[in-house]
Amino acid sequence: MxxxxxxxxxxxxxxxxxxxxxxxxxxxxxxxxxxxxxxxxxxxxxxxxxxxxxxxxxxxxxxxxxxxxxxxxxxxxxxxxxxxxxxxxxxxxxxxxxxxxxxxxxxxxxxxxxxxxxxxxxxxxxxxxxxxxxxxxxxxxxxxxxxxxxxxxxxxxxxxxxxxxxIISEPVKTLSEGIKAIVNKDYSKRIRISQHDEFGELAQAFNSMAEKLDEYEHSNLAKIKFEKSRIDTIINQMNDGIIGLDESRNLLFLNKVAEKLLGLQEAEIRGHYAPDIALHNDLMRNLLKQDSANKELKIYADGKESYFHLDILNVTNIDKVIGQVIVLRNITPFHELNEAKTNFIATISHELKTPIASIKMSAQLLTDARIGNVNREQEELVRSITDDADRLLKITSELLNMSQVETGHIQLKIEPVSPDIIIDNATNTVSALAQQKNIAIRVTKHTNGNKIMTDPEKTAWVLTNFLTNAVKYSLDDAEIELTTSLKDNNIEFTVCDHGRGIEEKYLSRIFDRYFKVPGTPEKVGTGLGLSISREFIEAQGGRIWVDSKLGEGSTFGFSLPVYHA
Structure with missing residues (x-):
């Protein structure tokens, strides 16, 4: 009924x-x-x-x-x-x-x-x-x-x-107890109501639901537990520090590496508000202050200064951020290898400079008529030896400069210098190369007699590198404009050529280390010159840039602050 x-x-x-x-x-x-x-x-x-x-x-x-x-x-x-x-x-x-x-x-x-x-x-x-x-x-x-x-x-x-x-209260009470059991994940709970009415139908529907939930729980629980255990094991075996936060920035988990770095135990701080933990933990405070990932941190770990790369990953669900994972990737071995590589390059480059200089001097002596005459073929061979020695000497100089940049030991001698001195120094250096291609370097100065605070040797090296590249990538009988101008309390140096130019997609990487524009002849350089130039200019508080259009040429420039007596 x-x-x-x-x-x-x-x-x-x-x-x-x-x-x-x-x-x-x-x-x-x-x-x-x-x-x-x-x-x-x-x-x-x-x-x-x-x-x-x-x-x-x-x-x-x-x-x-x-x-x-x-x-x-x-x-x-x-x-x-x-x-x-x-x-x-x-x-x-x-x-x-x-x-x-x-x-x-x-x-x-x-x-x-x-x-x-x-x-x-x-x-x-x-x-x-x-x-x-x-x-x-x-x-x-x-x-x-x-x-x-x-x-x-x-x-x-x-x-x-x-x-x-x-008739009404007993089924309601029974159903209430069954619902409470389901809430507590007791999916084995069943309701026995003999009434052949709506309550009886509701009891049958409840039992069907509980049976399905019980089936789902037993079919997936073991698998989920196994996967969780496996993930926990993988995370704890990783050499990277991993910290998990929920959407409210409460701490969810730490792996063993993160525990060691923070000096905290996961069991003691799990569920705590991360900013509260940061009040008494410098590393946690530093991690929470980072507003972006892809940063390098120096952390004292394992009895020495170690280097870690910081990654902050947002965990999302349907475009909603539900947590964060902070990953501290240990890059100390790479730093050590890089340092060893830098020391090796610096040592080799320094050791190579002496024999290369000797080779160059010997080649010059061979061309001296007081020693003896050489035929045309021998003269070509001597010229080839001299060119190769010059190229090797330039490469070793760039490698030495690069080793200074990588070790952070750039030695600058900052002093008030007239831009004319730097311009003269750079143009004299590349004049012979420009004459070979009959290229004219037109200099325009608008500095109003102001001086700049700079290391004249390093800055002249940068300007020489710009001019050398401009000559290399310009056609014969072309013209290069070297311009200086006063702008916003800075003096800007720009070198403009009318060569083939650079595609826009490569401009953002032009100052990267070892980068060469695709299609560049293999013998044209090491790919370090522009990278070193950026390091030299930025180390002096300046700015460096490039503008280029394919088929129209390129303009490289840098600016340095004006000297005020």
Whole structure:
């Protein structure tokens, strides 16, 4: 039976019980009222009229003065005849009273009237007793009916009151317990409800849901636990420090390396607010201050200064950041290898400079006529040796400069210098190379006599490198513009050529170490010149840049601050 039907039956029964009780009560009251009305109207009023007439006859003297009142009561009695024999007695009283009017002192007539009035009273008194008995029987019968029906209805209502709430409350309680069990991940919980109604259907649906959840839990839980254990093992075995934060920056996990770096135990701080931890931990404070990744940090670890590359990875879910993973990748071995490489290059370059200089000097001596004449082929060989020696000398010089840059030991001798000195130094150095291709270097100066704070040797080296590249990539008989100008309290040096230019996609990498524009002849340089130039200029507080369009040429420039005495 459906729950709605049960509710309808229960409420309908209560409605019917109330209706029956009301109808029975109204009918009982109406019947008792009717019985009382009959006694009052039919008999009691007759007794009143009769007693009034007897009282008038007992009045002394009994004469014509009482006749009107007597006549009035007699007329009322004549209109209220209800019992058997009451009519004959009332007619006798009327006839005798008419005779008595002519002879008021006739005692025999008065006796007859009294006797007939007594008959009327007797008949009504007997009727009152009879009707009272009937009323009592009716009242007793209706009382019995009421008690029986009320008892029956009360018994059924009590049964409903005791059992009906349980029909609703027990299934609700059972379902509530089942839901609590599911919330606590007890998917083995089942609900047993035998009712064939909505609660029974809900119990079946609940059991089906719990069965599916239990099946899903057992089919995936072991796999999930295994994967989590494997990931935890992998993270802890990594040489990188890994720190996990949730979206509220509460700490989720640390691996062993991160524990060692921070000097903290994961079990002690898991779930704590990371900025609170940072109040007492310098490394955590430094990590949280980093607004971007791809930074290099120097951290004291393993009894020495170590280097770590910082990566900050956002964990997202449907374009919403739900956490962060901070990765500290240990790059100390690479630093050590790089330092060893730099020292090796510096040593080799320094050692090579002496024999290369000797080779160059020997080649020059071979061309000296005082030593002896050489034929044309020998002269070509000597020139080739000289060119190769120059190239090797330049490469070793660049490598030495690069080793200074990498070790951070750039030795600068900053002093006030006139830009003209740097320009003259650079143009004199490349003049021979420019003459070979019949290239003119046009110099334009707009410095207003200002000096710059710079290392003249390093800055001249940079400008020489710009001019050398411009000559290499310019066509024969071309022109190169070297311009100096005063701008924003800085003096800018620009070298503009009209060679083949550089594609825009390569401009952002032009100052990277060892980078060569694709298509450049292999013998054109090491790819270090522009990188070293940037390091020299930026070390002096300057700025370096390049502008170029393919097929139109390139403009390289740098700026240095003006000297103020």
């Amino acid at each position: 459906r729950l709605k039907t049960k509710l309808s039956i229960g409420i309908g029964f209560l409605f019917i019980a109330i209706l029956i009780s009301g109808i029975l009560g109204i009918f009982s009251i109406y019947q008792l009222k009717n019985d009382a009305r009959l006694i009052l109207e039919d008999n009691y009023e007759t007794l009143v009229y009769s007693n009034n007439m007897l009282a008038l006859m007992d009045r002394v003297p009994f004469d014509s003065s009482v006749f009107p009142e007597f006549e009035s009561n007699l007329a009322r009695q004549e209109a209220n005849i209800t019992e058997p024999g009451e009519g004959r007695a009332t007619a006798a009283v009327r006839n005798t009273f008419d005779l008595l009017k002519h002879d008021p002192s006739n005692d025999s007539l008065q006796t007859i009237i009294r006797r007939e009035i007594y008959k009327i009273n007797t008949a009504n008194q007997e009727a009152i007793q009879r009707k009272n008995a009937v009323a009592e029987r009716n009242a007793r019968r209706f009382s019995n009916y009421t008690v029986f029906i009320f008892g029956f209805l009360a018994l059924i209502a009590f049964t409903l009151a005791v059992n009906f709430p349980g």
